[in-house]
Amino acid sequence: MKAFINLAAAALLTVIANPAAAEFEAGQYHDSNCTRCHDTGVYTRENRRVQSYPMLETQVARCDAMLETKLFPDDLALLVDHLNDNYYKYSK
């Protein structure tokens, strides 16, 4: 029994030490959360608003703030990179 409790405690600690962050998959997150108000067309349209990497960071943070699932900064950065790698292709 004691061994079981120790095991359970260890499992719990592992969960606490690794918040969802480790599981974050930017493309998947994007497709299920970020296409509610616009599709990916806004990233490639001719008159797109985002003109640089810092602007992309700002815009993604702004859009993320409208969702109830606020991302951790690390995940937000992965999401910014995901959009940059696939659409914007700005240098950092």
Ligand code: HEC
């Ligand atoms: C509540 C609605 C809403 C959600 C959800 C949303 N956005 Fe947006 N997003 C907007 C609006 C409105 C604009 C401005 C569109 C325009 O200028 O025509 C925008 C614009 C953008 C742009 C700039 C496009 C350009 O012109 O270069 C990016 C990048 C962007 N969103 C990323 C995201 C990401 C990433 C998510 C998911 C975290 C997200 N958005 C979720 C409403 C939303």
